[in-house]
Amino acid sequence: MFRPVPVTVRFRGVPLWLMAAVFLSLALLLSFLLLLSLQQDQRLLQDFSKDGSVPTKHFAALWQSRRDLVLVALLVFVAAAGAIGAVIAFLHYDSARRTLEAVKGLARNILESIPTGILTLNQSGIITAVNPAAEVVLTRSSGDLLGCAYESVFAPGDVIRHVLDTALRMQEHVRQQDLPYQGRDRESRTIRVTTAELTGDDGLSAGIILQAQDVTDWLALEQRLRVAEKLSALHTLSAGVAHELRNPLSAVDLNLHLLEDELARQAGLREDADHYIRILNAECRRMSAILDTFMKFAGPGSHGLHEVDVPSVIDYIMSLMRFEADERSIRLEHLVEDGLPPVLGDETQISQVLVNVMANSFHAMQSGGRCRVEARCRRGNGQEWVDITVSDTGSGIKNEDIAHLFEPFYTTKSEGSGLGLAIAYRIMHDHGGTIHVSSEYGQGTIVLLQFPAETGQLRSVTVTA
Incomplete structure (x- = not known):
């Protein structure tokens, strides 16, 4: 499955010259021993020839000495062959170990580099592998996951546990399914989950593999x-x-x-x-x-673009909306950060966005409440931004309605036209900014307006009427 780049072993040619050297050494050793044996026999024969007769028992001793010499030579040869075999086996083992480590390292690096969260379980439901992306998506560390049964990690009712139960016990897998997920940080997100059977080298099932990816930002962008x-x-x-x-x-x-x-x-x-x-x-x-x-x-129209002082616009809108807020028993609050940079655009258009957003907040607080406007500067994506937040304590927005907020003619109010937020969305887009709405039904709504700050650099902005 994983084929690493072949690595040249440093002593790849060792077996050939080692065997040649050992056999040459053995040949030299045996030749040397034979020469010594022949010289010794020759001296013995010369000594016996001086006496005139050679005892028969001395011939038997000489032949025994030759047999011992041959036996020693055979033992030395067997030992040398065993040593050569051991060296060859060691080299093959070392090469196989290096290849295995390379394969394991490649698999580990691939697993850690994949931007999608990967979680593997064996047939018993024990988590066997976790990559860093899975730690981020599931908001759990590998130490809390590895070696643990998934039932002990994911509580009953958790969507991940339900998916794993279905895949492991019922052999029913999901593919690219978007699920609402709330991790340990208590932040609601959407994750895209896929499960598949994990097979072993024998082709049989060895568990399951789960892929999880946080697609919250992707879905917001698609919307x-x-x-x-x-x-x-x-x-x-x-x-x-x-x-x-x-x-x-x-x-x-x-x-x-x-x-x-x-x-x-x-x-x-x-x-x-x-x-x-x-x-x-x-x-x-x-x-x-x-x-x-x-x-x-x-209808597009031409407007003179100029630096807009955000605190002045907010002060004007607060005074404009004060009368209606008093009639509805709504407490208006505002907080503007000191030294707020200006934004490039049309003051009337920006005021219209704030009026539309605050009007929606007022309609959501039929029995009174609090509407708070905050403005602050932040830095992100390589530039400065001016963030204007409008929060209220109204009835909030249902989850199924949030996805349609900026669609023209979509409204939850009997007297509404459904164009207020659509116009606000277009104005923010034309100013190079964004508008985000977050709400919990029955708990209020927060609308975030983000304008790129004017820093003196040329920037393309198209403002429409």
């Missing part, structure tokens, strides 16, 4: 892209509809006024006719206001 696509498609439609309706509406409004004046001059208006004409005039004004909203949402 923003979907909203942006819908806004882009509606820009042209809204502009066309508003333009086509404004002309006949203006004609209707004008002719209603002329009809009212004509009837008043001739014989006076009856009470019921006057009532009907007032209703028609009111509806024309309401339709005109709706068309103005459409034009603000869709």
Whole structure:
């Protein structure tokens, strides 16, 4: 499965020259011993020849000496062959060990480098491997996971435990399934989980493998892209509809006024006719206001971009919304960090965003409450940002509604048009900023507006009306 780059062994040629050297040494040793034996026999024969006769027992001793010499030579040869075999076996073992360590190191490095969380379990449910990405996703250290049964790590009701139970006991695996997950940090996130059977070298099941990836940011980005696509498609439609309706509406409004004046001059208006004409005039004004909203949402317009002083804008909005807040028994609070840098944009547009957001907060606090506006500077992604946070103690937003907040014409209020936050989203996008909403139903809502700070560097900003 893992094939490391072949490593050249330092003494790869040792067996060949070692065997040649050993056999040459043995040959030299045996030759030397034979020479010594022959010389010794020759001296013995010379000594016996001086006496005139050679005893027969001395020949037997000489042959025994030769046999002993051959036996010693054979023993030396066997010992040398064993030594050569041991050296060869050791070299093969060392090469196999190096290859195994290289394979294990490669597998370990691959496992640790994979950005997706990997968790493996054996057939008994014991966790056998964890990579660093899994520690981050599951908010647990490897020391708390390795060697432990998954039932003791993940509490009953935990989505990871349910997935592992299903895969290990029922042999039912999931593929790319997004699940809500809350780790030890108590932060709600979305993780994408996949399980598969883990097979051993014999081809049989050796457990299961789980892949987990935090896709919270990905899903948020996909949602923003979907909203942006819908806004882009509606820009042209809204502009066309508003333009086509404004002309006949203006004609209707004008002719209603002329009809009212004509009837008043001739014989006076009856009470019921006057009532009907007032209703028609009111509806024309309401339709005109709706068309103005459409034009603000869709019609691009040129505005002079300049440095906007955020504290001044917040002070103005607070004074503007103060009267309505008092009527609704809402306590307004604001906190602005000292030395806040300006942002580049249109002051009217930024004010409109704050008004729309605060108006939604007011509607969420029917029985009164607190609305707090904070502004501070932070640094991220290589630049400075001005963050404006609007928080309230209202009824909050349901989870199924948060995903649709910035969609045009989507509203949970009976009297709402569903364009307030859509317009705010577009203004923030045109200013190079972002808008994020977090809420817990029944506990209030927090809206975060992020503007890139003006640092004197050229930056492309398109502001639309």
